[in-house]
Amino acid sequence: MLISSTESTAPATASGPHGRIAASARVVDSPVMPNDRFDAWFAARRRRGVFQVTRIPFAQLSNWSFDPRTGSLAHDSGRFFSVEGLRVEADEQIGSWEQPILVQREIGILGILVREFDGVLHFLMQAKLEPGNTGAVRLSPTVQATRSNYTGVHRGRTIPYIEHFVPPRTGRLLVDSLQSERSAWFLRKRNRHMVVETKGGVPEHEDFCWLTLGQLRALMHRDNILSMEACSVLACLPGGPADDGGRALHELGEVTSLLCEIKARYEVAQHRIPLARTASWRRLDDEISRPDGKFFKVIAAEVHAESREILHWSQPLLAPAPGGHAVLLTRRFHGVRHVLLHARVEAGALDVAEFGPTVQCTPDNYRDLPAERRPRFLEYALSAPVERVLYDAVLSEEGARFHHAEVRYRIIEVGDELAEVPDEFVWVTADQIGRLLRNSYYLNMQARTFVALLHSLD
Amino acid sequence: MLISSTESTAPATASGPHGRIAASARVVDSPVMPNDRFDAWFAARRRRGVFQVTRIPFAQLSNWSFDPRTGSLAHDSGRFFSVEGLRVEADEQIGSWEQPILVQREIGILGILVREFDGVLHFLMQAKLEPGNTGAVRLSPTVQATRSNYTGVHRGRTIPYIEHFVPPRTGRLLVDSLQSERSAWFLRKRNRHMVVETKGGVPEHEDFCWLTLGQLRALMHRDNILSMEACSVLACLPGGPADDGGRALHELGEVTSLLCEIKARYEVAQHRIPLARTASWRRLDDEISRPDGKFFKVIAAEVHAESREILHWSQPLLAPAPGGHAVLLTRRFHGVRHVLLHARVEAGALDVAEFGPTVQCTPDNYRDLPAERRPRFLEYALSAPVERVLYDAVLSEEGARFHHAEVRYRIIEVGDELAEVPDEFVWVTADQIGRLLRNSYYLNMQARTFVALLHSLD
Numbered sequence: 001m002l003i004s005s006t007e008s009t010a011p012a013t014a015s016g017p018h019g020r021i022a023a024s025a026r027v028v029d030s031p032v033m034p035n036d037r038f039d040a041w042f043a044a045r046r047r048r049g050v051f052q053v054t055r056i057p058f059a060q061l062s063n064w065s066f067d068p069r070t071g072s073l074a075h076d077s078g079r080f081f082s083v084e085g086l087r088v089e090a091d092e093q094i095g096s097w098e099q100p101i102l103v104q105r106e107i108g109i110l111g112i113l114v115r116e117f118d119g120v121l122h123f124l125m126q127a128k129l130e131p132g133n134t135g136a137v138r139l140s141p142t143v144q145a146t147r148s149n150y151t152g153v154h155r156g157r158t159i160p161y162i163e164h165f166v167p168p169r170t171g172r173l174l175v176d177s178l179q180s181e182r183s184a185w186f187l188r189k190r191n192r193h194m195v196v197e198t199k200g201g202v203p204e205h206e207d208f209c210w211l212t213l214g215q216l217r218a219l220m221h222r223d224n225i226l227s228m229e230a231c232s233v234l235a236c237l238p239g240g241p242a243d244d245g246g247r248a249l250h251e252l253g254e255v256t257s258l259l260c261e262i263k264a265r266y267e268v269a270q271h272r273i274p275l276a277r278t279a280s281w282r283r284l285d286d287e288i289s290r291p292d293g294k295f296f297k298v299i300a301a302e303v304h305a306e307s308r309e310i311l312h313w314s315q316p317l318l319a320p321a322p323g324g325h326a327v328l329l330t331r332r333f334h335g336v337r338h339v340l341l342h343a344r345v346e347a348g349a350l351d352v353a354e355f356g357p358t359v360q361c362t363p364d365n366y367r368d369l370p371a372e373r374r375p376r377f378l379e380y381a382l383s384a385p386v387e388r389v390l391y392d393a394v395l396s397e398e399g400a401r402f403h404h405a406e407v408r409y410r411i412i413e414v415g416d417e418l419a420e421v422p423d424e425f426v427w428v429t430a431d432q433i434g435r436l437l438r439n440s441y442y443l444n445m446q447a448r449t450f451v452a453l454l455h456s457l458d
Numbered sequence: 459m460l461i462s463s464t465e466s467t468a469p470a471t472a473s474g475p476h477g478r479i480a481a482s483a484r485v486v487d488s489p490v491m492p493n494d495r496f497d498a499w500f501a502a503r504r505r506r507g508v509f510q511v512t513r514i515p516f517a518q519l520s521n522w523s524f525d526p527r528t529g530s531l532a533h534d535s536g537r538f539f540s541v542e543g544l545r546v547e548a549d550e551q552i553g554s555w556e557q558p559i560l561v562q563r564e565i566g567i568l569g570i571l572v573r574e575f576d577g578v579l580h581f582l583m584q585a586k587l588e589p590g591n592t593g594a595v596r597l598s599p600t601v602q603a604t605r606s607n608y609t610g611v612h613r614g615r616t617i618p619y620i621e622h623f624v625p626p627r628t629g630r631l632l633v634d635s636l637q638s639e640r641s642a643w644f645l646r647k648r649n650r651h652m653v654v655e656t657k658g659g660v661p662e663h664e665d666f667c668w669l670t671l672g673q674l675r676a677l678m679h680r681d682n683i684l685s686m687e688a689c690s691v692l693a694c695l696p697g698g699p700a701d702d703g704g705r706a707l708h709e710l711g712e713v714t715s716l717l718c719e720i721k722a723r724y725e726v727a728q729h730r731i732p733l734a735r736t737a738s739w740r741r742l743d744d745e746i747s748r749p750d751g752k753f754f755k756v757i758a759a760e761v762h763a764e765s766r767e768i769l770h771w772s773q774p775l776l777a778p779a780p781g782g783h784a785v786l787l788t789r790r791f792h793g794v795r796h797v798l799l800h801a802r803v804e805a806g807a808l809d810v811a812e813f814g815p816t817v818q819c820t821p822d823n824y825r826d827l828p829a830e831r832r833p834r835f836l837e838y839a840l841s842a843p844v845e846r847v848l849y850d851a852v853l854s855e856e857g858a859r860f861h862h863a864e865v866r867y868r869i870i871e872v873g874d875e876l877a878e879v880p881d882e883f884v885w886v887t888a889d890q891i892g893r894l895l896r897n898s899y900y901l902n903m904q905a906r907t908f909v910a911l912l913h914s915l916d
Contacts, residue, residue, distance in 0.1 A: 107722040147725065167719070176715040178809070190809075192722055253896075257634040261625070264565040264650055267605065272730075351636070351648075351808060351898070439714075439897045440809075 017174050017197075021213060021237050024121040025455070028214035032117045035218075041209060042225070045127035046137045052304040053131050053403075057286045061300050061314045071276025071283070073298070073316055079148040080104070081401065083288070083298050083316055085278035086187060087271040088347050094266045098279040100288055100298055101187045101348055102318060102401065103272075104146070107178065110233050111143040111165040111194040114174065115202060115210070122210035124161065124202065125230065130399025131303040132317050138227035138396060139219065142208065160205050164196050171196040175236045178440045179448060180354060182397065183346035185296065185318055187270070190350060190440070191229075193236045213237075217456035223394040224406070228449045231395070235443075235451035239434035247334040248429045252436075258426050259442070262343045263352040270348070294365045296320040299403060317403035320362065324407035327359035327381040328450045330390070331414045331427075338427040339454065340418070341447060342376070354444040355436075358425070376422060384412045391453050407446070409453060430454060475632050475655075479671060479695050482579040483913070486672035490575045493676075499667060500683070503585035504595045510762040511589050511861075515743045519758050519772045529734025529741070531756070531774055537606040538562070539859065541746070541756050541774060543736035544645060545729040546805050552724045556737040558746055558756055559645045559806055560776060560859065561730075562604070565636065568691050569601040569623040569652040572632065573660060573668070580668035582619065582660065583688065588857025589761040590775050596685035596854060597677065600666065618663050622654050629654040633694045636898045637906060638812060640855065641804035643754065643776055645728070648808060648898070651691045671695075675914035681852040682864070686907045689853070693901075693909035697892040705792040706887045710894075716884050717900070720801045721810040728806070752823045754778040757861060775861035778820065782855075782865035785817035785839040786908045788848070789872045789885075796885040797912065798876070799905060800834075812902040813894075816883070834880060842870045849911050865904070867911060888912060 029035045058066065063076045074082035081104035089096045113124040128140035142161050150159045150166070164171055174195040181189035211219075216234065219225045276283070280290055289297040302314045329340040344356040359377050366374045390411045397405035421427065433451055436442035443451070487493045516524070521534045532540035539562040547554045571582040586598035600619050608617045608624070622629055632653040639647035669677075674692065677683045734741070738748055747755040760772045787798040802814040817835050824832045848869045855863035879885065886894075891909055894900035901909070 105725055105727045107725075109722075147722075173711060173715055176711065176718050178718055178721060192718055253631060253634065256897075257631055260634050260636055260650055263636060264567075264605075267563055267565075269563045438711075441898075 017238055020116075020121050021174075021239075024123075024213040025217060025458070026214055027120050027212040028218055030117070030120065030122065030210075030212050030215060032122055033209045033211055033215070035215065038209070038211070038215070042127060042137070042139070045129075045207060049127070049129035049137045049305075051129065051131045051136055054302045055286060056300050056302045056314060058283075058300045058316075059285070060302070061316070064300075064314070064316060066275075070274035073275065073288075079106075080146075080315075083275060084187070085273040085275040086347060087273045088268065089271065090266045090268045090345070094268065094345055097347075098273065098281070099295070099347060100275055100278060100281060102185055102189070103187045104189050106146040106148060108146045108191040109143055109162075109165050109194060110141045110191045110229050111196060112230075112233050113142040113161055113164050113171070113202065114195060114197045115199070117210065120212055121197070122212055123216060123234075124208055124210055125216070127207045127209070128227065129305065131301065131305075131315075132401065132403040132405065133224075133396050133399030136399075138230070138399070139216075139225055140227045140230050141233050144229060160208070161202070164198060165194055169196065170200070171198040174238065175233070177236060177438065179232065179236070180350060180441055180444055182445050183349040183354070185320075185348065185402075187272070187348040188350045189348065193233045195233065195237060217452075220453055220456040221391070221393060224396055226395065227398065228395050228407075228445060229398055231449040231452035232445060235448040235455075236437050238438075239431065244336045244429040244431045247336045248432055249333050249338060249427045252432050255426055255428055255432060256436070256442070258424070259343050259353060259355065262345065262424060266345055266352065268345060268352045294321060295362075301403070318401055318405075319403040320397070320405045321364060322362070322404070322406075323364055324362050324405065325359060325378070325381075326357050326407050326409045326446045326450070327377065328409075328411045328454070329358040329377065329381070329414050329418065330411055330454075331416075331418065333419075333427065336429055338429055339433070339450070340377075340421060340425055340427055341443075343424045343426070344444065346444065351441055354441055354447070356444045356447050357450050360444075360446050376425070381410065381412055388413045390457055393453075395449065409450065411450070411453060411457065475696055478574075478579050479697075482581075482671040483675060483916070484672055485578050485670040486676055488575070488578065488580065488668075488670050488673060490580055491667045491669055491673070493673065496667070496669070496673070500585060500595070500597070503587075503665060507585070507587035507595045507763075509587065509589045509594055512760045513744060514758050514760045514772065516741075516758045516774075517743070518760070519774070522758075522772070522774060524733075528732035531733065537564075538604075538773075541733060542645070543731040543733040544805060545731045546726065547729065548724045548726045548803070552726065552803055555805075556731065556739070557753070557805060558733055558736060558739060560643055560647070561645045562647050564604040564606060566604045566649045567601055567620075567623050567652060568599045568649045568687050569654060570688075570691050571600040571619055571622050571629070571660065572653060572655045573657070575668065578670055579655070580670055581674060581692075582666055582668055583674070585665045585667070586685065587763065589759065589763075589773075590859065590861040590863065591682075591854050591857030594857075596688075596857070597674075597683055598685040598688050599691050602687060618666070619660070622656060623652055627654065628658070629656040632696065633691070635694060635896065637690065637694070638808060638899055638902055640903050641807040641812070643778075643806065643860075645730070645806040646808045647806065649687075651694045653691065653695060675910075678911055678914040679849070679851060682854055684853065685856065686853050686865075686903060687856055689907040689910035690903055693906040693913075694895050696896075697889065702794045702887040702889045705794045706890055707791050707796060707885045710890050713884055713886055713890060714894070714900070716882070717801050717811060717813065720803065720882060724803060724810065726803060726810045752779060753820075759861070776859055776863075777861040778855070778863045779822055780862070780864075781820050781822050782863065783817060783819055783821060783836070783839075784815050784865050784867045784904045784908070785835065786867075786869045786912070787816040787835065787839070787872050787876065788869055788912070789874075789876065791877075791885065794887055796887055797891070797908070798835075798879060798883055798885055799901075801882045801884070802902065804902065809899055812899055812905070813884075814902045814905050815908050818902075818904050834883070839868065839870055846871045848915055851911075853907065867908065869908070869911060869915065
């Protein structure tokens with residue numbers, strides 16, 4: 001009962017990772033976790049995994065406190081993350097500003113374990129419970145952990161399957177690259193994206209299930225099932241050989257050159273500053289926010305969980321202003337699908353700028369700006385006729401540090417009207433994106449998520 | 459009189475950049491600047507371009523001063539660079555330390571203009587005069603400039619040929635990538651490496667000359683002719699199709715994975731601190747240094763030049779401890795040349811670590827350490843028999859900010875004895891390095907310099 005959505009054209013012996021990944025994408029149901037059983041399993045995870053999250057004043061946080069000198073908010077152990085101040089200085093066009101920023105020195109692992117069942121690659125996904133998520137459970141990578149997690153700062157909590165991702169590994173690495181976190185909120189944070197194939201037996205765990213890439217891509221079309229982290233790792237899977245047949249609108253060197261140009265142009269500098277002296281932001285008893293309510297708040301929460309080893313803790317969370325939008329415009333040139341990327345400067349970027357989707361914003365943050373200073377293509381995307389919308393679903397930001405942070409992702413097909421695009425935007429093919437994703441820091445979190453979603457349309 | 463060193467096997471019509479670059483490498487003399495005329499021209503540049511550099515107390519610097527609060531040394535305009543303090547924190551193996559560091563927010567351009575003469579690509583090289591260099595003039599990229607230079611902070615000094623490297627450009631980009639500066643001394647500094655081909659006429663300038671790649675590679679074998687910057691840019695030139703025939707010892711993914719592993723392992727954090735409170739370093743009237751004299755000093759210099767538009771100025775310079783060594787070990791596996799790279803953590807690296815050559819150090823800095831804590835392969839390299847030394851020459855660090863900083867570069871062929879290498883070292887092919895160099899921050903300055911030198915052996 002390995003059900004393929006299309007006639008398989010791959011030879012049965014295709015043994016390289018590319019061919020086997022493509023083959024797994026064509027398998028849209030599997031006896032390992034049949035689709036009709038998945039829904040029941042996932043619903044049961046959601047019923048079991050419920051957090052009670054209560055906002056509390058900062059003063060009631062356990063083991064978290066404000067540094068009396070700088071005002072930064074940190075854990076007493078010095079681990080996890082801290083909330084600090086950031087001053088971004090750039091040229092006149094970008095301007096300068098200050099904001100709170102999450103600082104986390106550790107490089108986290110986002111790792112998916114894969115294994116063949118009956119000759120088809122399956123991906124081990126975790127029904128992961130995080131306090132910040134609406135509906136709580138998301139289908140996440142097998143392992144989503146920082147060193148603090150797996151070296152015991154969490155006081156003895158063990159991370160299932162972590163042994164496949166730390167030395168000495170025995171499996172085969174299909175993906176291993178550092179990719180940026182959400183750089184509007186995190187300072188120079190990056191995660192290690194890993195996909196490891198094992199040939200051995202893998203013990204079962206009630207919160208984990210094996211799915212084919214075809215099953216995962218079908219689930220991407222439903223609201224709030226897959227986490228953005230899962231999409232981001234899946235986006236990095238090696239693709240097949242070039243499918244753009246040299247018909248890309250721009251050479252790859254021109255695409256990466258645009259990013260060099262942006263980085264050189266704006267002379268962005270990042271300075272950590274005391275959180276207590278972050279202009280335009282104020283600290284109240286229970287939130288750090290701007291008087292106009294824009295961008296985000298930092299809040300404190302008490303979390304009670306039934307199914308976790310640690311049943312009760314408190315922590316700060318970053319709560320973005322609601323209404324996040326991400327839009328990817330797509331069209332065909334010479335018969336080859338292209339997508340429109342935006343070279344975006346983000347406050348906490350490791351290296352000034354990365355490619356984001358065409359639009360990535362919370363429109364309300366720009367409500368009082370004149371039309372010409374609002375994000376490019378936002379109006380265009382918001383007014384797109386429904387028949388042009390190829391993909392439309394809501395995904396959540398990671399819920400261990402973000403609170404009720406949802407983004408509506410849409411892929412919109414455009415006509416011939418956008419051959420010419422402004423400086424800082426560029427049309428690229430899926431094959432070119434695949435080549436960029438073998439390296440670090442070309443595509444931001446939202447763009448990587450879109451890459452996985454884009455593949456789900458095939 | 460285009461003299462080829464070998465029978466050309468390239469078709470005469472090879473018009474892609476790869477083929478034309480390889481063709482230029484085979485041309486070892488040229489009527490545009492014949493070899494016998496080059497020496498006279500370069501000697502004349504050296505006679506004309508003489509700096510008188512006098513060490514002065516910091517108090518005598520014009521327009522540079524110490525911040526009374528932090529002790530940082532900066533230019534009154536806020537441009538150029540500043541000398542600040544850096545605290546590096548890492549795990550137990552790497553340790554933590556403090557040091558002065560140069561901070562420069564701007565991304566500099568290192569750009570070489572190329573043009574065909576009689577069907578052969580020639581590279582426009584500048585006889586560049588810099589105060590810190592012994593013998594002063596080095597053969598450098600066409601343009602070596604920061605925004606301060608070409609936007610007029612230097613008070614009207616113009617940069618010849620800069621128009622080929624800033625928008626709107628008319629030439630064809632052969633190379634455009636950001637690469638790191640010397641990360642032991644610079645905080646997160648990077649330069650834009652560019653090679654631009656023009657079809658148009660290019661005005662002559664007495665300090666510039668056109669050379670083929672074959673001529674440049676011959677010059678690399680002489681001490682102190684080419685600058686490391688020139689080598690670094692030439693290293694980024696696109697190579698031909700894969701020449702390792704899939705016989706590389708490791709897949710490229712394994713190579714880049716090693717760098718991910720190192721970055722994740724050590725949890726390196728960089729904190730800017732007041733220069734005045736940098737442990738183990740002291741500020742005297744005329745130098746910032748360690749009592750044991752290790753690593754480097756920051757000094758102040760008064761510079762008089764005869765041939766510059768600005769005839770007289772003063773500035774700080776970083777003077778490394780003498781005796782810099784860089785060694786690249788090489789051997790063949792399955793008939794294919796490999797080189798041994800070291801995944802190196804450097805204090806100011808943008809992203810923790812990059813690949814450096816096998817050895818990169820000033821041995822005297824380690825004189826009081828037990829043998830097992832000295833750099834790996836240093837003893838091995840220092841005791842290598844002379845017949846194994848494929849390349850041996852002295853190159854200078856950039857002389858606008860470094861004083862009398864010379865490094866002896868050696869490429870040493872090893873026998874069968876080094877098939878097994880320690881963790882953090884990896885054997886890679888020249889073709890793999892070429893693929894890494896299309897992206898940023900894989901190879902450090904010294905490793906990139908070696909790539910150009912390695913090509914000069916062909």
